[in-house]
Amino acid sequence: EDQVTQSPEALRLQEGESSSLNCSYTVSGLRGLFWYRQDPGKGPEFLFTLYSAGEEKEKERLKATLTKKESFLHITAPKPEDSATYLCAVNTNAGKSTFGDGTTLTVKP
Amino acid sequence: DVKVTQSSRYLVKRTGEKVFLECVQDMDHENMFWYRQDPGLGLRLIYFSYDVKMKEKGDIPEGYSVSREKKERFSLILESASTNQTSMYLCASNDPPLGDQPQHFGDGTRLSIL
8 A cells, every 4th residue: 555654743943944854655656756835724836746766856945855765855944934734745657646644844933 | 827726715514415516727637636635634535537527536435426527627526415524625637647747736625514
C-alpha cells in the first residue's frame, strides 16, 4: 500500500530561523512528487514537482529536494507570510495520488 | 491562471437529504477529482473523471456518486447524507497523463450534516 508520511506535524519558527520539512514515502512506481501550500480556508496551491532522485527546485525562500525515499522542503529565513500548511503528494505510475497529512508551519515575527 | 470554482463555501444539511456539490473549471482540463479533507486523515480521493461521462472510484466512494455531463463541470452527490460525511470537500482538475501534472484545487466546501 502506498504511504506518505510528513514530519513534523507542526513547526513553529522565529522569523529568519531556517528549517526543513520532511516527506517520506513508500510507493510502487513513483511518477512524481508534488509540494502544495494550503492557507486556512483555502484549497491547496501548487508549489513544486520533482520527478527523479537528485532533482531540486527553488522558489523564493523555498527549496525542494528529492531522494529515493524522501523529499525535503527547506525554508530559508522564513517570514510570517510563509505560515501555512505544506502538503506533500506522491503520484504513481497507476495515476494515483497519495497525500500526506501536512506540516503546519507558524513563523513568528 | 487556472480557476476551479466550487459553488458553495459553507453548506449545512440534514441527515437523509440528497446533497449536490458543484465544481467548475475554466482551463479545459481533461481530469477532475473530488477529495474530502479531514484532520489527521489528509486528503482522500472519493471519485475522479478523465473524460465527459467517465468516472472512476477513488479510495472512499461509498455513499457518494458523481456526474460529469460537461467537460468543465463535475458534481459530487451525497445520496443520503449522514453525519460522518461532515467534512471539507475539495475539487481539483489537471491535464493528462494522470500522475504527471499538478492538480489545481478549488477553495473547498465545508459541509456540515446535522
